[in-house]
Each structure stands twice: as C-alpha cells, then as structure tokens.
Amino acid sequence: MSEVSRLNLTETAQVEIHTGKMGAQGGSNPKGESFGFTNYYMTRNEEPFIPVVGEFHFSRFSHLQWEEELLKMKAGGVHIVATYVFWNFHEEEEGVFDWSGSRNLRHFIDLCAKLDYPLILRIGPFCHGEVRNGGIPDWVFAKPIEIRSNDPEYLKLARKLYREIALQMKGSLYQDGGPVIAVQLENEFMHCGAPNDAWGYKAGKFLTSGTGGNAHLAELRRIAEEAGIQPMFFTATAWGGAAVPEEGFLPMLAGYAYTPWIPNQPPSREFIYQDLHAVPAEPVNYDTREYPVAYCEMAGGMQVSYNARPFVPADSVEAMTLVKLASGSNLVGYYMYHGGSNPVGKKGYLNEQFLPKVSYDYQSPLGEFGRIGESYDRIRSLSLFLESFGSILAPMTTILPDGQSNIEATDTEALRWCVRHNDGAGFVFLNNFQDHVAMSERPFRIELETSCGPVSFPKEGEAVLPANTGVVLPFHLDLHGVSLISATAQLLTEVRADGEHVIFFYAHHGLTPEYVVAKSSLSAIDTHDGQVSENEDHYVIRPVVGKNKSISLRTADGNQVRFVTLSRQEALQIYRFDLWGQPTVVISDGPVIAHHNQLVCSSPGSSSIAVSLFPAPKSEMRTNTGQTVPFQAEGLFHTYTLEFSAYVPQITITNPTEKSALLQFAGDWPSHVEDVWLEIDYDGDVAEAFLNGKLLTDHIHYGKTWSIGLKDVYNQLEQSTLHLSITPLRKGTVHTFINQAQVERFEGVEIAVFHRIEAIPHYRVSLFPAAQR
Structure with missing residues (x-):
C-alpha cells in the first residue's frame, strides 16, 4: 500500500477577508445587477464569484460570425469576454482611422450588450498580442518621441487614440447599462516589449518595455477618463515585476508552460501547488494579500512560431486551471480562448516576425475559423463546477501540505495535492500532470482531520490517480441538506426540477466513485442504481456510472436530492442553458449553443447527433426543418437522435x-x-x-x-x-x-x-x- 498522506486542518488559520484595495471599485447597472470585490474574490450580485474570462480578438475574426462565436463562448462556460483594441489595426496610416467591417469595435460591443455578456477592453496603446510592433503603428517610429513614456508628444498620440476608442464605446460602460466592466491600459508595462518590426534591419531589435512606472499609468488613466473611458475598474498585467498602481487597478497574472520564447524549455513550475495569495509565484509590485488572485493570461494554447513549435495538450489546460484554483486563484482567464486570423494591412502583413502571417489559431479552445478543440470541453466542465459551486469555493483558504510548494517540476514520485477549505468543509485538489515530463498513475490515500470530523479518500484502502489527470474531491459539504462527508467523484453542476435538487458528479477513468454520507442528514435512501454499506454514523454509496442511473436521497428536513454520476466522456459532453423557461442540462455528442430559445446542434463530419435533455421537455420536440423528433427515455433524460442526409462535398x-x-x-x-x-x-x-x-x-x-x-x-x-x-x-x-x-x-x-x-x-x-x- 502507498504511503498515507495526512493533513490536520484544525490547526490552520483561515484567510482574513476584507474589502482590500479593490473594495471601492465595484458598481451596478440600471437593472440592479452588480460586480464588486473583496481582497480575496470578486462578487456578482453580492455573492462570491469565480469568473471564467475568455480572450477573443474581434478584429481577428469575421464580423459576420461574431455573434455565433460569442454564443459558442457562452456555451463553453466563459462568463466575461476580453479583447484587445490594436492601434495599428485601426490607424495604420496616421490620422486615418478604420472602424469598419471586422474592425468595428462598436458592433462587437453592441453584440456583447445584446447577449448580456460582460466585456473587458484592453486598449493599449501598446498591446503586444503577437501583432506587428506590439500594436504600435509604423508611422509612430518616424517621430522623435519616446514611446511608452510620459513624453508629451507620445501622450498626445495616446490622447487621440483614446478619444477615438471612447467614441466607439460611448454609452457602453456597465454602470450605464452597457457590457464594459473594465479596461486595461498598456500591457506588461515595465516588464517587456515586443519585436520592433518597423525597424526591420535584423531580428532581435525590441521595443522598450517602458519608462515612468506608475506615473505613466496614472497619465494614461487621466487621459482615458477625460475622454469618457471611466469603467468600474482598470486592470494591469502584473507579472514580471510590471508596474501596478495601488488604487483602482486589478493586478492580473499569467501562466504558460509551452512557450516559443524559451529554447529547449525545461519543465515549468506552473503545475506545482502554491499559496498565491500569501506568496506570489514570482516577484510582483503589489501586496498580494490586498487583491484577489486573478489570471488574465492562463494558456488556453500557444501560437506556433517558425523557430519554436510547441504543442499544447488539452490535459495541460485542464490541469493548470485546477492547480491555479487550488493555489488560491479566484479568477481564471484564458489567453487565447478564441483564436483567429490577422487582417491584411494596407501596406503589408500585420503579424509579428517569425509567426504566421495570417493564422492566429493559437491551438485555443475555439480556434481560427471557429474550430472547436479538445480543451473547449475541459474548460466548460470546470466552468460548470464554478458556476454552481464557485460561491462555496471562493472564500476557502488554500492549505499546502508540508513540502508541496518545494516539489521539483521533474519529480514524478511525490503526490501533488493541496486543500481549500472553510470551517472544516472544502475540496482536495490532486494533480498528476507535468509539462515536458511523463507521469504515471499514482496510488494514493489521503486522511484529513477537520473541525467537522475526520475524512479519508477513499473511505477504505487506497485509490488510483490516473496519469495526466487533475481531480477535485469534496468533503463536508452540505448539499441541500445532504451531509456529504467525502466523495471520490468530482462535482460538476446541479439543477432543480420537479421538486428535486439534482446534483451531477462524474467519475474519472480509473478512480472508483464513492459517496460517504452522514446518516443523520437522511431520512431515506434509494440506491436502486448502486450499492450501499451502512456504518454506525454514515453510509458508503458506490454508484453505477452513467446518465441513465441515479441515487435518490431524502434529507432529514424533507428535501429530495438526487445524485447522478456521469462518466468522464458524458461530463465532457455536458452543457447547461436556460431554455424553454427552465435551466436545462444537455448532454450532446456534438457542439451545441442556445439561440433564440432554440438548441442549435452541430455535427462535424457525422450525419447524426444524439442529444439528451433534462428536465425532459413537456411537449414533443421539432426541428427547424419541420420534423418531429422521437425520444428514448434514459433515466432522467430524454435522448433525441437527429439524422441528416449525408453530404459529400x-x-x-x-x-x-x-x-x-x-x-x-x-x-x-x-x-x-x-x-x-x-x-x-x-x-x-x-x-x-x-x-x-x-x-x-x-x-x-x-x-x-x-x-x-x-x-x-x-x-x-x-x-x-x-x-x-x-x-x-x-x-x-x-x-x-x-x-x-x-x-x-x-x-x-x-x-x-x-x-x-x-x-x-x-x-x-x-x-x-x-x-x-
């Protein structure tokens, strides 16, 4: 048997949650909806909130497809959209601004408003984003000015740019009823530059990383606010010792494991647990205890360059997300979430040197032309968890077992795990993925001492953590009156229907699911689809896996609760929408979006698609082609098989x-x-x-x-x-x-x-x- 990993949570202190430096930066819209902050997490309508942010550059995609792609992002679990406004895409020639077609910022903002989609604008002047000169137009370099500084002539150009952007976004601020909740000024300021492609004589010539520190960001903020750009809060990219103003700016972090800028890249430390709220992963210019830990650039993929061609596996995107959540991050943002194509400029291509001239696919969850990648499903399953249970997770403190933060990235033997908890309830996070290292499956047994009583994973013996897998296991959670002591299945989402709270878990390959439930919390249990063993004060339930199986629990206070244990494959096919007047869980073997109160189903390459719905619709279902679709009852779900006439291009x-x-x-x-x-x-x-x-x-x-x-x-x-x-x-x-x-x-x-x-x-x-x- 493997060594038992133990942790006493009764001896650990909880993080102190107070208003912090961002406490005054929230606000509400005319409908009474609100965003706010503590020093530890963001709030939505005054509830703790862990948002998923997805980067999508509108000017790198056809404007004719923006609405559909935003709906795909929504279906994929993205709560907030972020986008760059690249200066040289809009003012390639001095004084000639182009806001037409796929450069139409106003149209993109209006679509976000239409879809009730919060938006973060990253407006430069310097953006980077793998575009020519980091977004600075070539003509700027013909002027005797110092870019990224408080040079008065440079600030004049910034003022003109911001005024143009302000015209495009007039009336779009969140507090005015629009979608724009935040604005980023500059990018990686005082940290790094970008290749100076305008110089052109040889490779390796870089733009300045900037001068002036917080004084320059203060000037940019003053200019922006004078132009009418007055969001609820600003953001700042804070890694690498970048400048971060103390007030009004949310510091944002980055995490990349597969990079073209590190030759012969060694294994990174992105998959090692840390307490990021207490000790930052690298030196930063702000007090991490006064701000939520927020990531705006966690790798959703990576752009391939000519000289370095990394492949980013979907396992890495999922594992990094879980490691950052476990380490205290309460905002996860993906760069890129949606790739695209560089527009062709009037004077040539607008790509950064050594990168594709047009393609900016980025291996992202949604890629160039809207390609749906494997990581799209991974992120969505985690987002569903955060949507249903993020308000529980957000206030929880990160607790590291001894030695976890010092594990070497090349170590394939040590069990990588940590805990987030609050008053004895919480989640155990385990990670068995490491970039550039082959990991093997890992037997484990974890025992916790908590203020609510002892917990072990599994209840008896040991379990197996599959290779290249990250897992989140709950303990001492109150699920609508069910006292869940522990589970070796991962929480996914929940929905209320027909008087029941239906909670969806899923079982990882190779990890046998079990639920340990306090007897005192139940008045009845129906394990028709599973096995149950009774102990003095608890039940151990071993469910049958699959969407057509479930376990019914009646709580001591009369609630009806049902556990459904999906397979890993079903969990990666699940969506949750508000459809037909009720929250609806969809399990589909092809991509789906919700639009105009319809479920729009796609099937790449196959002339049929199976779609399972819960709650089951109360009337027969039809398609836009006029067909009535029969269903097959599968447990709680009705499954509809949609057939198409096969087409050969x-x-x-x-x-x-x-x-x-x-x-x-x-x-x-x-x-x-x-x-x-x-x-x-x-x-x-x-x-x-x-x-x-x-x-x-x-x-x-x-x-x-x-x-x-x-x-x-x-x-x-x-x-x-x-x-x-x-x-x-x-x-x-x-x-x-x-x-x-x-x-x-x-x-x-x-x-x-x-x-x-x-x-x-x-x-x-x-x-x-x-x-x-």
Missing part, C-alpha cells in the same frame, strides 16, 4: 507539383450543411492557402492537422481555385561560402508532400418544443 484536386494542390469546388451546400472544413495532413515546413491570389491563411507545421473553415468564402469557391502550397522542410546540411556574394548550397532531402486533403461537412439543425411555434 464535390471537390476536384490536382497536383501541378508534389508541393502544390489546386482545389476546385462545385455544387451548392444543402441547407442542413452549415460549413465545410478542409482537413490537410502534410509533411513540410510551412503551408499557405491562396484564394483568388490572396493569402487566406497559413500554417507553420507542428505535427497536427491543418484545418480551414470555408463558410466565410463560400460564395467565392465555385468560381475560384483554392491553391495549397508547401514550403519544403529541409533535412540535410547547408554550406555557406563567399564567391563575389554569399552563397548557400544545400545537400540533403527536401520534404513537401500532401498525405490527406479531405472536405468535412458540418451539419446543423435547431431543436425546440413543438408548442413554441
């Missing part, structure tokens, strides 16, 4: 050379096909896609399939040829010598070959109760 592929492919499309897409995606597997260095002679997108090869969504160029496809081109990957030796000029000779093999080019239809149908029409 008509595409002709010719190869003028091994490294080129010409694609001709024919025929209209049927109405139930919402998009067609190209999936391209190739070997080579870099690939580009041209339509009508213009670069549509590009791809630096990093070992994964290249995907291109076509719906935005659908009307051009039938009259045009799509050209795919590969730059060969060289394997061999380059010899350099001088003969009147520098000469290169390559000896070796050039690799450029297409292995698969396939057009994948994405089907779509809307589902709603027949009584609705």
Whole structure:
C-alpha cells in the first residue's frame, strides 16, 4: 500500500477577508445587477464569484460570425469576454482611422450588450498580442518621441487614440447599462516589449518595455477618463515585476508552460501547488494579500512560431486551471480562448516576425475559423463546477501540505495535492500532470482531520490517480441538506426540477466513485442504481456510472436530492442553458449553443447527433426543418437522435507539383450543411492557402492537422481555385561560402508532400418544443 498522506486542518488559520484595495471599485447597472470585490474574490450580485474570462480578438475574426462565436463562448462556460483594441489595426496610416467591417469595435460591443455578456477592453496603446510592433503603428517610429513614456508628444498620440476608442464605446460602460466592466491600459508595462518590426534591419531589435512606472499609468488613466473611458475598474498585467498602481487597478497574472520564447524549455513550475495569495509565484509590485488572485493570461494554447513549435495538450489546460484554483486563484482567464486570423494591412502583413502571417489559431479552445478543440470541453466542465459551486469555493483558504510548494517540476514520485477549505468543509485538489515530463498513475490515500470530523479518500484502502489527470474531491459539504462527508467523484453542476435538487458528479477513468454520507442528514435512501454499506454514523454509496442511473436521497428536513454520476466522456459532453423557461442540462455528442430559445446542434463530419435533455421537455420536440423528433427515455433524460442526409462535398484536386494542390469546388451546400472544413495532413515546413491570389491563411507545421473553415468564402469557391502550397522542410546540411556574394548550397532531402486533403461537412439543425411555434 502507498504511503498515507495526512493533513490536520484544525490547526490552520483561515484567510482574513476584507474589502482590500479593490473594495471601492465595484458598481451596478440600471437593472440592479452588480460586480464588486473583496481582497480575496470578486462578487456578482453580492455573492462570491469565480469568473471564467475568455480572450477573443474581434478584429481577428469575421464580423459576420461574431455573434455565433460569442454564443459558442457562452456555451463553453466563459462568463466575461476580453479583447484587445490594436492601434495599428485601426490607424495604420496616421490620422486615418478604420472602424469598419471586422474592425468595428462598436458592433462587437453592441453584440456583447445584446447577449448580456460582460466585456473587458484592453486598449493599449501598446498591446503586444503577437501583432506587428506590439500594436504600435509604423508611422509612430518616424517621430522623435519616446514611446511608452510620459513624453508629451507620445501622450498626445495616446490622447487621440483614446478619444477615438471612447467614441466607439460611448454609452457602453456597465454602470450605464452597457457590457464594459473594465479596461486595461498598456500591457506588461515595465516588464517587456515586443519585436520592433518597423525597424526591420535584423531580428532581435525590441521595443522598450517602458519608462515612468506608475506615473505613466496614472497619465494614461487621466487621459482615458477625460475622454469618457471611466469603467468600474482598470486592470494591469502584473507579472514580471510590471508596474501596478495601488488604487483602482486589478493586478492580473499569467501562466504558460509551452512557450516559443524559451529554447529547449525545461519543465515549468506552473503545475506545482502554491499559496498565491500569501506568496506570489514570482516577484510582483503589489501586496498580494490586498487583491484577489486573478489570471488574465492562463494558456488556453500557444501560437506556433517558425523557430519554436510547441504543442499544447488539452490535459495541460485542464490541469493548470485546477492547480491555479487550488493555489488560491479566484479568477481564471484564458489567453487565447478564441483564436483567429490577422487582417491584411494596407501596406503589408500585420503579424509579428517569425509567426504566421495570417493564422492566429493559437491551438485555443475555439480556434481560427471557429474550430472547436479538445480543451473547449475541459474548460466548460470546470466552468460548470464554478458556476454552481464557485460561491462555496471562493472564500476557502488554500492549505499546502508540508513540502508541496518545494516539489521539483521533474519529480514524478511525490503526490501533488493541496486543500481549500472553510470551517472544516472544502475540496482536495490532486494533480498528476507535468509539462515536458511523463507521469504515471499514482496510488494514493489521503486522511484529513477537520473541525467537522475526520475524512479519508477513499473511505477504505487506497485509490488510483490516473496519469495526466487533475481531480477535485469534496468533503463536508452540505448539499441541500445532504451531509456529504467525502466523495471520490468530482462535482460538476446541479439543477432543480420537479421538486428535486439534482446534483451531477462524474467519475474519472480509473478512480472508483464513492459517496460517504452522514446518516443523520437522511431520512431515506434509494440506491436502486448502486450499492450501499451502512456504518454506525454514515453510509458508503458506490454508484453505477452513467446518465441513465441515479441515487435518490431524502434529507432529514424533507428535501429530495438526487445524485447522478456521469462518466468522464458524458461530463465532457455536458452543457447547461436556460431554455424553454427552465435551466436545462444537455448532454450532446456534438457542439451545441442556445439561440433564440432554440438548441442549435452541430455535427462535424457525422450525419447524426444524439442529444439528451433534462428536465425532459413537456411537449414533443421539432426541428427547424419541420420534423418531429422521437425520444428514448434514459433515466432522467430524454435522448433525441437527429439524422441528416449525408453530404459529400464535390471537390476536384490536382497536383501541378508534389508541393502544390489546386482545389476546385462545385455544387451548392444543402441547407442542413452549415460549413465545410478542409482537413490537410502534410509533411513540410510551412503551408499557405491562396484564394483568388490572396493569402487566406497559413500554417507553420507542428505535427497536427491543418484545418480551414470555408463558410466565410463560400460564395467565392465555385468560381475560384483554392491553391495549397508547401514550403519544403529541409533535412540535410547547408554550406555557406563567399564567391563575389554569399552563397548557400544545400545537400540533403527536401520534404513537401500532401498525405490527406479531405472536405468535412458540418451539419446543423435547431431543436425546440413543438408548442413554441
């Protein structure tokens, strides 16, 4: 048996929660909804709140698709949207501002307002964001000024920019009824710059990281407020010793484990538990005890560069989120949550050097063209947990077992775990993922001494923590009158229906689920779908896993509570919407969004999709094509199978050379096909896609399939040829010598070959109760 890990929580102090430095920065809108702060967490309508923030750069995506993508973000569990306003995207030529089309900030703000979506604007002047010059237009460098400083001439330019932005966002502040809750001024100020691509003579020339510290941020704030940009609070990127004003600014942190800026990157410490409220992960210029721990740039992926091509696994995104939550973070923000494409400028491309000219996919949960990645499901499952139980977690103190914060990143033997608790109730967090290190499954047994009594995980013997997995296990929680002493299943979400509180857990692969419940809290128990053993003062319940199984509990005070234990796969397919007048849990094997009181169901590549609904609709369900859809009862759920007529896109592929492919499309897409995606597997260095002679997108090869969504160029496809081109990957030796000029000779093999080019239809149908029409 493995060594028992023990922790006495009765001897630990609780964090002191008070107003802190952000206490005066909240506010309410005309509807009476509010946001606020303590020194430890954010509040929403005066309740503790752990928001999920998702970065989506509006100007890197087609404005025709913004609403749909925002709805996908909502369905994915994002509570707050963040976006950059890149100066050089809007004033590429001095004095000529462009706020049209996909640069239309006002339209994006209005869509957020329409969807009741809080918004954080990051307005520069310096933004970075992997754009040319960090967002500073080229023409600025022709002036004798010091950027990112209190140089009066630079401040004049900042004033003009802020006034233009203020015109676009007029009336959009939260306190005025709009969506904008916060504004970030500058970015990584006094910490780092960006490549100076305007200089151009050689690589490695960087912009200044800035001068003037808090005095410069104070000037930018004064200029912004004079222009009418007066949000409830400002934010500041606070890592790397960056400048952070003491009042009115929420310091925001970053966490990246797969980076192109560290050659031969060693394992990071991002997966080691810390108490970030008490001891910051790195030196910062503010008192961490006076502010909530907030992350605005936790890696949702990573942009591939020419010189470094990291792949970010979905396991890492999920594990880092759980480690930061366990370590005290009470705001999790993903950079990027939604990727996109750089617009092409009037004078050239607007990318940062060594990066793709157009593609900014970022391997993010939602990628270029709206690609849905594996991490989308991971983040959503964690967001559902925070939505239902975040108000319980937010005030809880981080407690580290001895030695946890000193574990080496390369250590594969030590059990990585910590606790967040409040008055004896809380959550045990375990992590068995580490970047750049292979981890093995880990037997464990954890015993806690709490003010509510002893707890062990599992109740008897030991359990197994799977490799590359993060787990959250509850203890001593009151769930609507059920006294849950412990569980080896992870809490997911809850909904009230038909007089019952239905609580959804899920079982991790290899971790046997059990619930230990105090007998005194129950008057009846129905374990038809499971086994129960009775002890002197508690029951140990071992459930059957699956959405069609459940356990019914009646509490001593008369509440009816039901536990449903989903499989890991079902948990990654679950959504929660307000639909048809009630909170509705959806389990779908394809992506879904809620729009106009309909459930819009998508099916990439498959001509059928199964959708399970709870509470079960009270009337028959129909589709937007007029079909009535039968259902199958599966426990609490009604499952609807939606079938489509299979469609095979008509595409002709010719190869003028091994490294080129010409694609001709024919025929209209049927109405139930919402998009067609190209999936391209190739070997080579870099690939580009041209339509009508213009670069549509590009791809630096990093070992994964290249995907291109076509719906935005659908009307051009039938009259045009799509050209795919590969730059060969060289394997061999380059010899350099001088003969009147520098000469290169390559000896070796050039690799450029297409292995698969396939057009994948994405089907779509809307589902709603027949009584609705």
